[in-house]
Amino acid sequence: MTVSPLGRDIDRVDGRAKVTGTARYSADYPPSDPTSKVAYAHLVTSTVARGSISAMDTMAAQNAPGVIRVYSPFNKLGLRLVPDAGENYAPLEDTQVRFRGQIIAMVVAESSRQAREAAKLITTTYDELPPRTSFAGEPRVPAAGPPGHPPPSATVLAPGVASIEAALAASDVVVEATFHQPIQHAVAMEPHAVLAEWNSDHTQLTLYSGAQLPHITALGAAIRLGVPPTAVRAITPYVGGGFGSRVIPWYDAALAAAAARQLHRPVRLVLAREQVFTVVGHRSMVDQTIRLGASRAGVLHAVSHVSDASMPFVGYWPMRPAVDTSAVLYKTPNLHFDERHVMLDLPPACAMRGPNEAPGAFALETAMDELAVATGIDPVELRLRNYATVAPGTDLRWSSKHLDDCYRIGARRFGWSARRAEPRSRVDGQWLVGMGMATAIYPGRRISDPVQVRVRLLDDDTALVSSATADLGTGATTLLAITGAHELGVPLRRVRSELGDTALPQGAPAVGSMATASTVPAVEAAVHAVVAELTRLAVTDPRSPWHGADSEELTYEKGQLRGKGRSMSFGRLLTTIGRRNVEATATAQPGPEANQYKFHSFGAHFCEVRVNRYTGEPRVTRFTTVVDIGRVVNAQAARSQIAGGVIFGIGHALLEDDPLELDTGRLAAGNMADYMVPVNADIPALDVHCLDRPDPVINSLGARGVGELGTVGSAAAVGNAIYNATGKRIRSLPITLDKLL
Numbered sequence: 155m156t157v158s159p160l161g162r163d164i165d166r167v168d169g170r171a172k173v174t175g176t177a178r179y180s181a182d183y184p185p186s187d188p189t190s191k192v193a194y195a196h197l198v199t200s201t202v203a204r205g206s207i208s209a210m211d212t213m214a215a216q217n218a219p220g221v222i223r224v225y226s227p228f229n230k231l232g233l234r235l236v237p238d239a240g241e242n243y244a245p246l247e248d249t250q251v252r253f254r255g256q257i258i259a260m261v262v263a264e265s266s267r268q269a270r271e272a273a274k275l276i277t278t279t280y281d282e283l284p285p286r287t288s289f290a291g292e293p294r295v296p297a298a299g300p301p302g303h304p305p306p307s308a309t310v311l312a313p314g315v316a317s318i319e320a321a322l323a324a325s326d327v328v329v330e331a332t333f334h335q336p337i338q339h340a341v342a343m344e345p346h347a348v349l350a351e352w353n354s355d356h357t358q359l360t361l362y363s364g365a366q367l368p369h370i371t372a373l374g375a376a377i378r379l380g381v382p383p384t385a386v387r388a389i390t391p392y393v394g395g396g397f398g399s400r401v402i403p404w405y406d407a408a409l410a411a412a413a414a415r416q417l418h419r420p421v422r423l424v425l426a427r428e429q430v431f432t433v434v435g436h437r438s439m440v441d442q443t444i445r446l447g448a449s450r451a452g453v454l455h456a457v458s459h460v461s462d463a464s465m466p467f468v469g470y471w472p473m474r475p476a477v478d479t480s481a482v483l484y485k486t487p488n489l490h491f492d493e494r495h496v497m498l499d500l501p502p503a504c505a506m507r508g509p510n511e512a513p514g515a516f517a518l519e520t521a522m523d524e525l526a527v528a529t530g531i532d533p534v535e536l537r538l539r540n541y542a543t544v545a546p547g548t549d550l551r552w553s554s555k556h557l558d559d560c561y562r563i564g565a566r567r568f569g570w571s572a573r574r575a576e577p578r579s580r581v582d583g584q585w586l587v588g589m590g591m592a593t594a595i596y597p598g599r600r601i602s603d604p605v606q607v608r609v610r611l612l613d614d615d616t617a618l619v620s621s622a623t624a625d626l627g628t629g630a631t632t633l634l635a636i637t638g639a640h641e642l643g644v645p646l647r648r649v650r651s652e653l654g655d656t657a658l659p660q661g662a663p664a665v666g667s668m669a670t671a672s673t674v675p676a677v678e679a680a681v682h683a684v685v686a687e688l689t690r691l692a693v694t695d696p697r698s699p700w701h702g703a704d705s706e707e708l709t710y711e712k713g714q715l716r717g718k719g720r721s722m723s724f725g726r727l728l729t730t731i732g733r734r735n736v737e738a739t740a741t742a743q744p745g746p747e748a749n750q751y752k753f754h755s756f757g758a759h760f761c762e763v764r765v766n767r768y769t770g771e772p773r774v775t776r777f778t779t780v781v782d783i784g785r786v787v788n789a790q791a792a793r794s795q796i797a798g799g800v801i802f803g804i805g806h807a808l809l810e811d812d813p814l815e816l817d818t819g820r821l822a823a824g825n826m827a828d829y830m831v832p833v834n835a836d837i838p839a840l841d842v843h844c845l846d847r848p849d850p851v852i853n854s855l856g857a858r859g860v861g862e863l864g865t866v867g868s869a870a871a872v873g874n875a876i877y878n879a880t881g882k883r884i885r886s887l888p889i890t891l892d893k894l895l
C-alpha cells in the first residue's frame with residue numbers, strides 16, 4: 155500500500171544538495187562553454203541623493219590592472235525602459251541622480267577583485283540638489299496602484315450614517331493611535347547576482363539569476379536589451395531567499411547581459427552587500443493612523459485607517475496597508491480607509507513579505523489591543539466579538555475560515571488564561587513578563603493567470619514533475635514532488651521535480667503566497683493528462699497487452715494500469731512497448747469561484763516577552779502561532795514558513811530600522827553591520843500549529859497559501875506583550891530598549 159506524502163513532515167527533496175554545497179546559486183554557475191572566460195562586473199553607486207553628474211573621471215579605473223571596460227553615462231550600454239513597470243529611467247543612460255545608491259557606473263574586469271579595486275578609482279563630480287526626504291513636509295498623494303487595483307480610498311457607511319466622523323462620534327469608546335514603521339529590507343541571504351551568457355551570434359541569452367518569477371526576469375531583460383522575449387532564458391533552480399526582493403527584474407541582469415553582448419564574453423555581476431540595500435527595493439516607511447469606535451461591550455461601530463507610505467520617485471511598489479487588513483479583518487458597519495503616498499528621493503521600493511498586510515496588521519492589531527484595554531475586554535474575546543463572516547461592505551463569504559478556532563486553540567496551547575490584564579503584574583526577578591496576541595491574515599487566492607505543469611512517466615517507474623515556478627527556500631521543489639506523488643499514487647522517492655527554468659512550462663509566480671494553491675490544480679491536471687496518454691498508448695500500441703481494448707476498460711491506480719484481469723506498472727508498460735517515457739503538460743486556472751468568494755489564510759499569534767526592569771531590554775521568550783491555511787501539503791515546510799514569518803515579525807518589532815538621513819538622503823543602516831535582523835539568540839522555540847482543514851473551494855486538495863501569513867500580525871503580538879509587561883505602548887517600530895527605559 156502506498157502512503158501519500160501529503161500533509162506529512164517531508165524533508166526537502168533538495169535538502170542534501172543544499173547542505174552539501176552542490177546546489178548552485180546564481181553566482182556559482184560556471185560558463186556553459188568551459189573554454190570561455192568569465193568577465194566580472196562591479197557596480198559603482200551614487201553618493202548623493204539628487205542632482206546630476208557633471209563629470210566622471212574613469213581614466214584611472216580604465217587603466218587599472220585587468221580592467222576590460224568601464225561603463226557609465228559617458229559610455230552607455232543602451233538599456234531601454236520597461237514602461238509597463240512604471241519605470242522612468244534606465245541606469246547609465248543619463249546623468250541624472252535620483253537617489254543615493256543609484257547605479258552610476260559599472261567596471262568589467264578579468265577578476266572580481268580587479269573590478270572592485272578599479273571601481274574605487276572612479277571619481278564623480280555632482281551638481282547636487284537638496285533631496286526631498288522630509289516625510290512630514292512633502293504632500294500626500296493617493297496611493298493608486300496599477301490598473302485593476304482597488305481604489306486607495308473607500309468609505310462604507312451604515313444606512314443613516316453621515317460620515318465616518320459621525321460614526322466615530324456616536325461610538326461609546328474611541329481609540330485613536332498613530333503608528334510609525336521605518337524602512338525595512340528583505341536582506342535575502344543570497345546577494346543579488348547574475349551570470350549572463352550569450353550564444354555566439356547573440357540570438358540567445360541565458361541568465362543565471364535568482365528570481366521569484368523566472369519568466370518576468372527573462373522578459374524584463376529582453377525588453378531592456380531590445381531582444382524578443384523568446385531570446386532570453388532564465389535559470390534559477392535555487393534561490394537564497396526572495397521575500398519580494400526578487401519580484402522586480404532589477405537592472406543587474408540587463409547590465410551584465412548588455413556588457414556580455416558588447417564584450418563577447420559571459421559576464422558575472424554580484425552586488426556588494428551594501429549595494430543590495432539600494433539597487434534592490436526596500437519596504438517603504440509608513441505612518442498609519444487607526445481610529446476604532448466601539449460599544450462598551452467592544453463591538454466595533456467604526457474603523458478608520460489612514461496611511462502615509464513613502465514612495466520613491468523611481469517607483470515600483472505602491473504600499474496599501476489597509477486593503478488586506480482593516481478592509482477585511484473585522485465586522486464593522488462603518489469603515490473608512492485612505493491610503494496615501496509621500497514622494498521622496500529614495501531608492502526603489504518593492505513588495506516585502508506581507509507587503510501591505512504586515513505593516514497594516516501592526517497598526518490595526520495594536521489598536522485592537524488598545525481597544526481591549528479601553529473596554530476591559532480580553533483581547534481574544536474582543537476579536538471574537540467582532541468576527542467577520544463577510545468582508546465589510548460586501549456579501550462575499552470566505553471560501554473557508556476557521557480563524558475563531560485559531561484563536562481558541564492558540565490560546566489553549568499558549569496558556570493564555572494565565573495572562574493578567576493589568577500591565578506590570580507579573581515580575582520574575584529583574585524581568586517584567588507580559589503576554590500579547592494578534593491576528594494574522596493574508597490573501598490565500600490562486601493567481602488568475604494560467605499555470606502549467608508537465609508530468610513525465612519514465613520506464614523505470616519514476617516520474618518527473620516540471621514547472622517554471624521558483625523555490626525561494628519555501629519548499630516549492632518538494633511541493634511539486636509531493637503533489638505529483640500524491641496524484642500519481644506512488645511513493646515520494648519515485649518522483650523527481652524540477653523548476654526555476656523558463657525552458658520549462660510556465661508555472662506559478664512565487665509571489666503573494668500563491669504558488670502552492672495555484673500549482674496544485676495544474677499538477678492534478680497534468681497527472682490526469684499523462685494517465686490518459688498512457689492509457690491511449692496501452693490500447694493502441696501493438697506491443698501492449700491491452701492492444702485493441704477500449705480505454706474505458708482500463709483504470710489507473712497507484713502507478714498501475716489495470717483492466718481485463720491484468721495489471722502492469724506504468725514503467726513496465728513503457729518498457730514493454732519500447733518507450734522511454736510518456737509525458738503531458740496541462741494548464742490550470744481558477745474558475746468562476748474566484749469571484750464568488752474571498753480567499754484568505756488566517757492565524758492567531760500569542761507571544762510572551764520579558765522586559766528587563768533596569769535596562770529595558772526586551773526578549774521574546776515564547777511564541778505560539780495557529781494558522782488556518784486549508785489543507786497542509788508538507789507539514790514540516792508549512793510550519794517552517796510560518797516560523798520564518800514570525801521571526802520576520804520579531805525582527806520588525808524589535809530590531810529592523812534603516813533611518814533616512816534628511817540632509818543627505820542616505821539610508822543610514824544600509825549594510826549588514828548596521829541593519830539588525832534577528833539571530834538565533836533572539837528567537838525562542840516557536841510553537842506553530844496548522845489546523846489542516848481543507849478549503850472546499852480553492853482547489854481539489856483544499857490547499858491555500860502559507861508563505862507570508864506568519865509575518866502578518868507577529869510584530870503587533872510582540873508589542874502587545876511588551877505593553878502587558880511594562881504598561882508602555884510603543885507605536886514606533888522597532889521597539890528598542892531606549893524607548894522602554
Ligand code: MOS
Pocket residue numbers: 366396397398399401505506507508509664665666667
Ligand atoms: Mo511576496 S512580498 O508577494 O514576494
